[in-house]
Amino acid sequence: MFQSEFKQGLEYFLRGWHLITRPGLRRFVVMPILINIVLLVAVFWLMLGQIGSLATWAVSFVPSWLDWLSYLIYGLAIITVLIVFFFIFNLLAGFIAAPFNGILAEKVERMLTGEDSDEMGMLDLVKDTPRILLREWQKFAYAFPKFIGLFILSFIPGVGQTLIPPLFFLYGAWMAAIQYCDYPFDNHKIAFRQMRYQLAEKRNLNLTFGGLVSICTFIPFLNFIIIPVAVCGATALWVDHYRPVSTADNGERTAWGGTPATRTSTEVGTRRGTDLSR
Numbered sequence: 001m002f003q004s005e006f007k008q009g010l011e012y013f014l015r016g017w018h019l020i021t022r023p024g025l026r027r028f029v030v031m032p033i034l035i036n037i038v039l040l041v042a043v044f045w046l047m048l049g050q051i052g053s054l055a056t057w058a059v060s061f062v063p064s065w066l067d068w069l070s071y072l073i074y075g076l077a078i079i080t081v082l083i084v085f086f087f088i089f090n091l092l093a094g095f096i097a098a099p100f101n102g103i104l105a106e107k108v109e110r111m112l113t114g115e116d117s118d119e120m121g122m123l124d125l126v127k128d129t130p131r132i133l134l135r136e137w138q139k140f141a142y143a144f145p146k147f148i149g150l151f152i153l154s155f156i157p158g159v160g161q162t163l164i165p166p167l168f169f170l171y172g173a174w175m176a177a178i179q180y181c182d183y184p185f186d187n188h189k190i191a192f193r194q195m196r197y198q199l200a201e202k203r204n205l206n207l208t209f210g211g212l213v214s215i216c217t218f219i220p221f222l223n224f225i226i227i228p229v230a231v232c233g234a235t236a237l238w239v240d241h242y243r244p245v246s247t248a249d250n251g252e253r254t255a256w257g258g259t260p261a262t263r264t265s266t267e268v269g270t271r272r273g274t275d276l277s278r
Helices: 002-019 026-059 064-113 122-153 164-187 192-201 203-217 222-241
Strands: none
Touching (some): 002 203, 026 222, 064 164, 064 222, 164 203
């Protein structure tokens, strides 16, 4: 099962790269990319001036009997610092680019399903912005305590320099899955808690997808365009696995050749406009 979900996670990640090249989506990809470039330059400039001193400071907590591991621990400390900056970048990008990512997710879903729906105009975007930002705040409230917990544990000698980096990576992968899969969920007004439960049912798939997105965040040039790629891939994942379907849809094939998701006890949903958070 893990191998199958790992393969699917990779597949949806690659689909995201394919989708951003589709003619009907290119103009909706531009704004997230521009926002990404500005934020990455700002975060990289901040990180460049601090990463060495922060890593040295973290290593200073290592007891003397572990001095022989200092080089390895220093490297792990740098990885931890990078992940911290990754969290800061995702937080800022989530709040600033959220309205544009929601529109992109809507366009991708319409393209994959072939369904017509009311397009979100600029006025609709302005009206929806407070709700979208509230959703981003929910993500922050969910992510921040876990981040603080891992950050505090990183000060424990030995543990902080060995176990925390891989735990931070898993944390980043899960939060990336939540961040980008949430856009199509939110477009359908599905509650944040419900979205998390549904993603957890296919945890390995979503961790694989989120992990690949997280890795690309650290790769030069790829990190400039990873946000729209992640939104497109996550929306394709939504269409195949989570999107509520009507009776007329049953048995049809999706745009990617998969079968539409069927309802389960936790996959409670309705068409766009139904608020499941009530």
